[in-house]
Amino acid sequence: MKILVTVKQVAALDDEFEMRDDGRDVDEDFFEEDLNEFDHYSVEEALLIKEAAGDDAEVVIVTVGDEDTDDALRTALAKGADRGIRVWDDSLADADGVAIARVLAKVVEREQPDMVFTGAQSSDFGSAVTGMALAGLMGWPHAAVVCALEYSPGDNTATLRRELEGGLEEIMTIRCPAVLSIQLGINEPRYASLRGIKQAKQKPVDELTLDDLGLSADSIAPASRVRRMYAPEKGQAELITGSAAEQASRLAEIIKELRGM
Amino acid sequence: MFSSDYDPENITRILFRDFPTWMLIVFYIVAVIAIGVFLYGVWAQIRKYRRGVRSGAWTPFWPRFRNMVGTVLSHRTVKRRARMAGSMHAWIFYGFTLLFIGTSLITLDQDITGPLGFHFWYGWFYLVFGIVMDVAGVALIVGLLYMMYRRKWLALPKLDYTRPDREPGDPDYDRSGYRREDWAFLWTLIIIAITGFLLEASRVVWLQNEAIVWDVRWHAPVGTAIAYVMMGLGLGPEGGGDLRMGLWWFHGILALTFIALVPYTKVMHIFTTLGSLMARDPEGKRRMPSVDVDAEHIGVSHFSDFTDKYLLQFDACTKCGKCHEACPARAGDYPLSPRDLVLTLRELANDTQWKSAPPAEPVRVIGEGVNMVRPETLWSCRTCAACIEICPVGIEHLPMIVEMRRALVEEGEFDPMLQPTLRSLQKSGNSLGESKRKRPRWTRKLDFEIKDARKEPVDVLWYVGDYASFDPRSQKVTIAFARILNAAGVSFGILYEDEQTAGNDVRRVGEEGLFQALAEANIELLDSCEFKTIVTTDPHTYNTIKNEYPEFGGNYTIEHASMMLERLIREGKIPTPVELDYRVTFHDPCHLGRINGDVEPPRQVMGQLGLDLVELPRNRDNSFCCGAGGGRIWLGDPPDTKKPAELRAAEAAGIGGLDVLVVNCPKCLNMMEDGVKGTGNEDNFRVMELIELVEEAMGLSDDPAPDEDDETASETAASA
Numbered sequence: 001m002k003i004l005v006t007v008k009q010v011a012a013l014d015d016e017f018e019m020r021d022d023g024r025d026v027d028e029d030f031f032e033e034d035l036n037e038f039d040h041y042s043v044e045e046a047l048l049i050k051e052a053a054g055d056d057a058e059v060v061i062v063t064v065g066d067e068d069t070d071d072a073l074r075t076a077l078a079k080g081a082d083r084g085i086r087v088w089d090d091s092l093a094d095a096d097g098v099a100i101a102r103v104l105a106k107v108v109e110r111e112q113p114d115m116v117f118t119g120a121q122s123s124d125f126g127s128a129v130t131g132m133a134l135a136g137l138m139g140w141p142h143a144a145v146v147c148a149l150e151y152s153p154g155d156n157t158a159t160l161r162r163e164l165e166g167g168l169e170e171i172m173t174i175r176c177p178a179v180l181s182i183q184l185g186i187n188e189p190r191y192a193s194l195r196g197i198k199q200a201k202q203k204p205v206d207e208l209t210l211d212d213l214g215l216s217a218d219s220i221a222p223a224s225r226v227r228r229m230y231a232p233e234k235g236q237a238e239l240i241t242g243s244a245a246e247q248a249s250r251l252a253e254i255i256k257e258l259r260g261m
Numbered sequence: 262m263f264s265s266d267y268d269p270e271n272i273t274r275i276l277f278r279d280f281p282t283w284m285l286i287v288f289y290i291v292a293v294i295a296i297g298v299f300l301y302g303v304w305a306q307i308r309k310y311r312r313g314v315r316s317g318a319w320t321p322f323w324p325r326f327r328n329m330v331g332t333v334l335s336h337r338t339v340k341r342r343a344r345m346a347g348s349m350h351a352w353i354f355y356g357f358t359l360l361f362i363g364t365s366l367i368t369l370d371q372d373i374t375g376p377l378g379f380h381f382w383y384g385w386f387y388l389v390f391g392i393v394m395d396v397a398g399v400a401l402i403v404g405l406l407y408m409m410y411r412r413k414w415l416a417l418p419k420l421d422y423t424r425p426d427r428e429p430g431d432p433d434y435d436r437s438g439y440r441r442e443d444w445a446f447l448w449t450l451i452i453i454a455i456t457g458f459l460l461e462a463s464r465v466v467w468l469q470n471e472a473i474v475w476d477v478r479w480h481a482p483v484g485t486a487i488a489y490v491m492m493g494l495g496l497g498p499e500g501g502g503d504l505r506m507g508l509w510w511f512h513g514i515l516a517l518t519f520i521a522l523v524p525y526t527k528v529m530h531i532f533t534t535l536g537s538l539m540a541r542d543p544e545g546k547r548r549m550p551s552v553d554v555d556a557e558h559i560g561v562s563h564f565s566d567f568t569d570k571y572l573l574q575f576d577a578c579t580k581c582g583k584c585h586e587a588c589p590a591r592a593g594d595y596p597l598s599p600r601d602l603v604l605t606l607r608e609l610a611n612d613t614q615w616k617s618a619p620p621a622e623p624v625r626v627i628g629e630g631v632n633m634v635r636p637e638t639l640w641s642c643r644t645c646a647a648c649i650e651i652c653p654v655g656i657e658h659l660p661m662i663v664e665m666r667r668a669l670v671e672e673g674e675f676d677p678m679l680q681p682t683l684r685s686l687q688k689s690g691n692s693l694g695e696s697k698r699k700r701p702r703w704t705r706k707l708d709f710e711i712k713d714a715r716k717e718p719v720d721v722l723w724y725v726g727d728y729a730s731f732d733p734r735s736q737k738v739t740i741a742f743a744r745i746l747n748a749a750g751v752s753f754g755i756l757y758e759d760e761q762t763a764g765n766d767v768r769r770v771g772e773e774g775l776f777q778a779l780a781e782a783n784i785e786l787l788d789s790c791e792f793k794t795i796v797t798t799d800p801h802t803y804n805t806i807k808n809e810y811p812e813f814g815g816n817y818t819i820e821h822a823s824m825m826l827e828r829l830i831r832e833g834k835i836p837t838p839v840e841l842d843y844r845v846t847f848h849d850p851c852h853l854g855r856i857n858g859d860v861e862p863p864r865q866v867m868g869q870l871g872l873d874l875v876e877l878p879r880n881r882d883n884s885f886c887c888g889a890g891g892g893r894i895w896l897g898d899p900p901d902t903k904k905p906a907e908l909r910a911a912e913a914a915g916i917g918g919l920d921v922l923v924v925n926c927p928k929c930l931n932m933m934e935d936g937v938k939g940t941g942n943e944d945n946f947r948v949m950e951l952i953e954l955v956e957e958a959m960g961l962s963d964d965p966a967p968d969e970d971d972e973t974a975s976e977t978a979a980s981a
Contacts, residue, residue, distance in 0.1 A: 012688075016698070030698075032696060032697075188677055189680070190673030190674065191675065191680050193671055193673070193772060193775065194772065194778055195773065195775075196673075196774070199555075
């Protein structure tokens with residue numbers, strides 16, 4: 001019995017930053033890297049299932065990234081996952097969600113898990129596409145934005161609740177194995193102490209290349225490409241305070257100013 | 262006085278006089294059983310303590326022993342903040358101890374040296390002995406009567422043992438058993454003492470016709486006085502003899518029962534407190550227990566994780582309630598009382614650790630079960646050290662709490678509000694979720710450049726701290742301090758982006774791995790810089806660098822800002838031309854005043870500024886925490902609690918005509934401003950940092966700061 005959880009190390013932006021010279025991303029000096037917020041919840045959900053089953057299940061964490069992303073991987077391992085897999089090749093530097101899903105699909109084929117959890121989206125790019133694409137590539141059922149889950153290792157189906165637009169929710173049964181994209185708030189993620197993260201260095205991490213997975217750089221060519229990243233011009237806002245009369249006169253002033261009067 | 266007609270060897274009390282042999286046998290059997298029960302109890306308790314992790318807390322033995330003896334004989338800690346009760350306890354202590362020694366001497370003479378042919382209990386020694394015993398008996402009875410009066414009529418809230426962390430109806434809510442035990446203890450002792458005097462009196466009545474007894478009767482003054490009353494009531498020698506026999510047995514059996522029960526009842530505090538006082542860590546309030554972060558597990562989640570010292574301390578608690586009274590969490594109706602925490606652990610120990618074999622499974626101490634410590638109890642603590650400071654018997658509540666928090670942090674089980682804070686600390690070394698880059702941004706508001714201590718030598722390295730760097734209200738104080746140092750011509754620098762929190766609160770919240778990582782990184786950074794001393798405005802930083810960094814190889818001279826200001830003003834480097842005509846009071850920061858004993862420097866500065874200082878009722882070592890410490894500043898306050906800062910603000914409001922409540926810590930500033938607003942006192946008095954008052958007295962505070970709105974606007978644009 002095995003649950004595979006895919007995680008991503010995301011960039012948390014400083015409130016003052018500069019763009020990279022090629023204008024296609026933020027200069028890396030201006031963000032700090034961290035485990036994707038959503039992944040805290042997907043990892044926790046896998047661990048809760050494992051613990052409820054009396055630890056009779058293996059939780060495997062997978063990430064695609066260079067060695068800097070070991071931090072995210074170890075944070076997840078420190079929480080109680082059993083082992084990790086990190087896939088990297090320099091040709092993945094510009095990978096989009098679909099390309100990442102192609103890599104992950106090979107890992108899934110290799111690991112044969114009973115269930116795959118992803119975060120509902122990443123908190124930096126927010127495409128919410130990786131889980132969906134992975135399910136498509138595998139031909140597995142997929143449920144997005146899962147906010148409650150009933151599942152025990154070995155079950156043929158899982159019952160889950162999903163958030164829909166307009167405040168609706170739906171309860172659905174899904175055939176396993178499946179890919180579930182986990183929403184924030186499904187549980188209360190545990191904290192990984194720094195000591196735990198350091199000790200997680202002892203846990204096994206497989207470092208795989210594209211070759212190991214039988215992939216070539218061509219086969220994971222991204223489906224899309226970022227052309228430019230920039231901060232759009234922002235409109236101005238002003239909080240008008242004071243008595244009603246003062247507010248009205250200030251408002252009139254602004255209107256006159258904007259109309260060029 | 263006795264005439265020289267008597268052979269001094271005959272001036273004594275003949276023990277067991279007129280006892281038939283069977284009575285003697287019965288008495289010795291009872292005595293041996295009582296001593297056996299006593300010894301078994303002592304052994305079983307020691308066995309319980311020895312199941313803990315060895316602490317080595319009793320070495321070096323002799324200095325610790327001397328210290329303990331001094332504390333016990335002076336009753337210094339018992340008298341503190343409870344003059345009358347402490348003195349009366351001293352009377353009981355000395356009365357009881359003398360009587361116990363007296364009885365032991367008789368036993369020695371009768372059963373040990375006597376059979377070897379050596380007697381000493383006769384003649385002058387016997388007569389002086391009699392007077393001393395009577396004085397001791399009176400002291401004991403007076404002390405006990407006062408304690409009865411105190412329990413019955415003073416009805417002190419701290420002597421109510423119901424648990425604040427339980428609801429009525431919970432099986433372990435009611436602790437009325439303790440109350441009954443208290444009374445049984447008082448009554449038993451007083452009856453033993455009174456029957457002792459009656460016994461003495463009945464002997465005088467019984468033997469009134471024997472000149473050798475009658476002539477020296479006034480060497481048992483209390484007994485003889487009672488004897489006259491008995492005789493006045495018509496008691497003759499024969500009746501006196503019968504009374505003596507009856508009382509002898511009653512007094513003897515009661516006293517032996519008392520001795521047998523010592524290790525099983527509150528009487529054990531006679532011994533456990535001695536052990537606890539000896540083991541007491543004088544640094545316990547300043548420095549949290551060190552631990553190997555590479556160990557299999559850290560912290561205390563099970564009984565087997567406690568050290569022998571803490572296991573003994575659970576039994577040393579006398580339930581006096583001084584910590585209960587001092588605790589800010591308790592005062593605010595949080596589910597914590599340090600006393601009850603210790604008693605909870607004592608009860609759980611007695612439930613689970615008493616049997617001859619250790620429990621098969623480790624016994625968990627944190628949880629929701631009967632007599633378990635609840636996590637919310639542990640998270641209520643402010644680590645202000647009020648409990649450890651006042652405990653008369655040296656119990657170290659604060660390190661116990663931190664040890665249990667460590668286990669909770671390892672398990673990842675705690676208030677969800679704390680997680681973002683700890684994650685922020687892991688990522689960027691501050692608790693406010695800000696980036697490293699933003700840390701020195703407050704310096705932009707200065708019209709001069711602060712030296713970069715990483716790049717050039719400075720005299721004074723200023724360790725700014727988290728709240729002082731990021732909190733908007735504290736930043737004003739930080740800027741003021743920078744201007745003061747600049748005006749005083751001090752060569753000072755800061756660590757800019759590379760400074761991380763010193764980790765006082767990180768350690769106290771229980772994230773030991775993170776604390777040690779921060780400490781090591783900070784020490785490495787400090788060691789790479791050239792400076793003479795460190796200064797900080799933050800008492801938390803001050804405490805940790807001063808007392809906890811040496812453990813990791815960081816040995817620095819560090820001053821709190823108040824000390825530096827006092828010196829600079831005294832040396833005339835800071836002119837204070839502006840007269841401040843304020844009536845002020847001062848809120849001592851726990852980590853400066855109580856924990857490090859630095860209560861005078863801030864007061865001296867206030868004196869130098871000519872402020873009219875009116876002390877708060879609770880000041881100096883008895884200061885009342887603002888509620889921020891131990892990570893509580895990162896956590897919310899449940900609705901059914903009272904914020905310690907509001908209790909403190911109300912205390913300040915009790916001082917009439919106050920202009921300013923002076924604080925001397927960034928966290929106190931944050932908390933007390935809320936406390937003053939929360940109690941509706943914002944129109945009555947202001948909260949100001951001592952540093953701001955110095956700035957005002959220097960006439961610096963009118964300097965226009967760069968327009969704050971512009972600054973905000975440009976930041977917004979940059980981040981848009």
